[in-house]
Amino acid sequence: MANGFVLTKTLRVEWPVKVRVPLDGGRVTEQTFTAVFQVQRDSDVKKLEFATLDVGLLQEALVGxxxxxxxxxxxxxxxxxxxxxxxxxxxxxxxxxxxxxxxxAGRRAKN
Structure with a gap:
């Protein structure tokens, strides 16, 4: 049986996050953790103020x-x-x- 597309109104995903942590001397170290996101609808994202878009989006989407x-x-x-x-x-x-x-966007996480 072929896998079909499943349409859901909500989507929660665990996704790897790669953080470049600044160090003295202009160096960085890469550290990782897994975020849990509640993917937001475009109509909800459009309601956010542009100046605080990233903060507002993460306050809604970051759930763990x-x-x-x-x-x-x-x-x-x-x-x-x-x-x-x-x-x-x-x-x-x-x-x-x-x-x-x-x-x-459903893009594969970068290694």
Whole structure:
């Protein structure tokens, strides 16, 4: 039996996020975690203010994350404070937006 397209009104996906973390001397290190996105409808995205589009989109779409550690190596439990921290830091916000765009467009995650 061939797989057919399944049309759903909502879509939740786990997607890899690659964050380029800035280091002293102009260097960066790449770190990864998995975001859980609730893919937003275009009509909902269009309602967001352009100046805060990325923040507003992530506040709605980012519904979880896995694989985040503290500096001591402990697992970070998902909560609203973690979500806000990820959105407020430019390097994680940019990585999350890139991952969301891949996931919502159905593009294969880059290795």
């Amino acid at each position: 994350a896995k694989g985040i550690k503290t500096p001591e190596g402990e697992d970070v439990e998902w909560d609203e404070e973690v979500k806000e921290t990820l959105i407020e830091l430019p390097h994680t916000r940019l990585a999350l937006v890139a991952a969301y765009n891949e996931a919502s």
